[in-house]
Amino acid sequence: MHGHRELGAFLQTLRARLRPEDVGLPDYGDRRRVPGLRREELALLAGVSASYYTRLEQGQSLGASPEVLDALARALRLDEAERRHLHDLAGGVRRRPVVRRPPEEHADAATLDLLEALDGVPALVSGRRGDILAWNPLGHALFASHLDHFAPQCPDDRPNLARLIFLDDHVRALYTDWPGKARAVVRNLRMVAGRHPDDGQLGSLIGELTMSSPEFASMWAEHGVSPCDSDVWEMHHPLVGVLTVNQQSLRPPQDSDSLLVLATAVRGDSASRSALSLLAQVISDARGCDRRTQHDAGDGRRGTPSLPRRSDF
Template identity: 45%
Template structure:
């Protein structure tokens, strides 16, 4: 029943955002009781009967053919991420018995960490619920404020909505919050029975009215590539491009890298970040400073 409600809310939210004019429908006078398209209008655009589309919008979407889902996606003008989400919801109407993935051994093997360490730009490994599970030195330095959070492993969603330091860390807080919520919404659609994701969403909903309001919009995005602007506490503003690369052998994990355009202030700031991180490493390990071994003992 929860998944049927999820389908209903998603399809209704997508329908409500499209006006008849945007859908190419002729103007018909009179008052409209809905802000966007009516069910019968979506059904007509998709080439379906009103009864069939109404049944689908009530969550009875399991078993729908690919052609039917594609027709609905076109009628509702879904983007690629939203279309994928619709397919995920249809697949999970009658989900398979729950597989408790939390009991798996740590997927961060020595070889994965070696790959991370070989990357010359900041890089982290994250899962679909936005936990940071591993990082190279520059990735750790980039997200040092997350790695010092009380609850570990660091989690982007928890940081953005529950840690007041995120207000300074993300200059574009609205975009950061919207991205986090949209990524989590997609994660729930792919695996609605993952109890750790459910617990995270429940925690955020309970502790943040802001999260709850954004969650109700049913926006969906994949965390694959984009722009990330960070106000780092040491090196200042960083305007970065992030790219996700699937981790072979585990579709639920990805390596995210962060790069800056050459010959820009952000590229200079990344160089400064590497220098700062090196100095901090020397302080922690007591390595040679000024020709003498630093030793507090």
Template identity: 50%
Template sequence: MTHASELGEFLRLRRAALQPADVGVVGYGIRRVPGLRREEIAMLAGVSTTYYTRLEQGQSVNASESVIQSIARALNLTADERIHLFDLARARSAPRRRPPTKPDRARPGTLTLINSLPNTPAVIIGRRSEVLGWNALGHRLVAGHLDVDSPAHPETRPNTTRMMFMDDHTRELYGRWDEEAERAVSSLRVLAAKDPDDIEMTALVGELCLKSPEFGRLWARHPVTACVSGAKYFQHPDVGDFELAFEVLSPPDEPMHRVLLFTPEPGSAAERAVQLLAREVELAEDAEQWPRGRAGLRSDR
């Protein structure tokens, strides 16, 4: 699908979700399809019906900022949806040519930062929702069944969206899987619109649409949310059920990377669960170091 057709699809879906009463339009007659008519959106946006129709049909690109602003207001878009609409509207009529991309990597400083937070689960997520790094507690929280070093190697690097739909452990981990699945697709939609020429992103979406009907249905709905904060409900196999607040930060020099930080409420079940996981991490690290220490003692004798 071209970026122009992505724009048209987004406009059609948001138009279909509106009713005349939502925007103060008097509805007359029987509507054969749900939502507002094209001419009604065009009227509210102050553009011609012909021009708006061309946008929906993917026949017009590079619409002016003022027109996009007017259409966003007419469609009652949220703040995240407005940003997404502008990303789609900035599309070119033909993709750029560019050299093959190198595997994405987390900034060393960001890795140092999250590893300096031993009591805060943290995960670094890349431009295609792949895991670029995590601290030991973040690994134990979200993917303890995977190799802790897997993010360091592009060929084995986990992808959070792929895991959400195709990994049994991840599906069982979240107490509200449907909510997390929609959040994952919404976030991926935002990322995909930022770089329409990303071949690897296109391949990821194609793979998930083919292998997961659930992903395909959600992707077709075109949900858009930046997902920068909120709560996640865990059913962790080691420490039980709890809710963790999360915040997402982006390095200023790499805005397509996101640092996901989990913070429990003081005195809550989540805090006790995180403390138990932290203790498990300490015990595992001690167990790894103990044989080396014993060997060192024997070699000194």
């Protein structure tokens, strides 16, 4: 991730989406070679010189102050997530970050206790890059029942939410509005990349997805940013059929990089609530069956629940 290019491309994308009439500037009907505002028009709105803005967009200026960045954000009509991302990108350029391998991520004991307490709610803990650090049985069954339940315990082979959305056909088929879900994942990943330009593993993940998925590459080129805080998604689950859930991401107070992701039935949606209850019952039955099988075989080791197929009902 190169800070100069990222900052310039982000500014160009934002500039291209605005028309003169959107910001109160006259449009004399002249034909424009590129869509959106000209650099000179944006500089005028932000109160900076056209030459300075051009240098900033071309990566030739490293000293944009917070005041200038806020002026650009107002001129470009950015929302709060976009404004923070602009500051993050400019800060990364000033710091000249050195790409390095960050420390291994893990879910702390307090978060794991909370995850265990949410026994009746599908939940998982994701790390900075979207690696799944832990999930409860219902979270595993809802989001990725085809994967090994204990996969998050292997740091070198953890499931990654972005990889699952773009490269795993089972997870892709879960979402009725897959393009919307995929774009939400990309927009959140861009925010993370702006905050952590020195994360070499994050850069490798983005490079892998760009090479492996043309859809990811196209969405990444949009330069959209927004957090995955709360969204409603319709899912086609292979075990319990169609249900609608509100996926919410909460940040544990003791960890600024991880997220606790919960899925709950939308208020008043009894069919989805019943589907989640049925999924919980399926898991309970499967775990009970596994325990009996291990007991009969004289094997006291902890096993992975074997979930049935929907056709088994």
